[in-house]
Amino acid sequence: MTCTARGNRELKAKMEKLKRTAKTPIELLRATCLARGASGIKGLGRTFKIIDDDGSRSIDIKEFRKGIHDYGVIMEPETIQELFDSIDRDHSGAVDFDEFLRALRPPMNNGRRQLIILAFRKLDKTGDGVVTVEDLRNVYNVKNHPKYKSGEWTEDQCLREFLDSFDSPDDKDGKITEDEFINYYAGVSASIDNDAYFDLMMRNAWKL
Incomplete structure (x- = not known):
């Protein structure tokens, strides 16, 4: 059972509104992904997987910017940096993109x-x-x-x-x-x- 066409339309409309009221970069990216439909977050994950050439499942800021860009998300460079820094909590200069995608999921009980x-x-x-x-x-x-x-x-x-x-x-x-x-x-x-x-x-x- 996949999301119905009606469900996707409702989700897209809801997320378009949230994009305008997002308070943090991760809320903005989440809304931007889901404005494409239920598979939006999974699609971003696939984009990051493609640019992970060495298969390390971690990406630096340069790869992170490329992933955001390749997925077609328009964000200011400083917003992307702020988003990256909020995920890179140990300041290692790299983020595990599986953890990133989990953080990107909408809150769910x-x-x-x-x-x-x-x-x-x-x-x-x-x-x-x-x-x-x-x-x-x-x-x-x-x-x-x-x-x-x-x-x-x-x-x-x-x-x-x-x-x-x-x-x-x-x-x-x-x-x-x-x-x-x-x-x-x-x-x-x-x-x-x-x-x-x-x-x-x-x-x-x-x-x-």
Whole structure:
């Protein structure tokens, strides 16, 4: 179950307003990412992953500026520096971008977080921390998918489409990690104010 078109529209409208009232650089970047929809934070994560040439999963201020720029976020240089400094609390000159993305997630209570993790672990049949088409095969039934029914698509094509809906539009690799799944649902969560509705939605969608 991915964020509906209506849910994404509501989230984008909400975040456009928050962009104008953000009090800190991280609030501004969070709102800017989620103004692109529920996959906004995950998309920024993929951008940083691409520029992390040595695979260290940490970035310096130069790479940080490039990541922000490549994702298409317009921020003043001093604002980017302030944002970087607020994350680089030990003043090492580098930030762990997984920690950065976690800080970027909208505030979310533990009940919502646990539901998201429960859904991910139900999908992750192999328990290796990554959801692939193979994991989905016995979880997601494609028989009612219109393109499967018409014979236009195979089961694997339908499963891949489902997986891609959680992925970043410009960088779909057919794999979803737990962190990426949480980043996505943190965006969905930001569009839903009512805890009971979020709980019901998750339980119905994933049969938890």
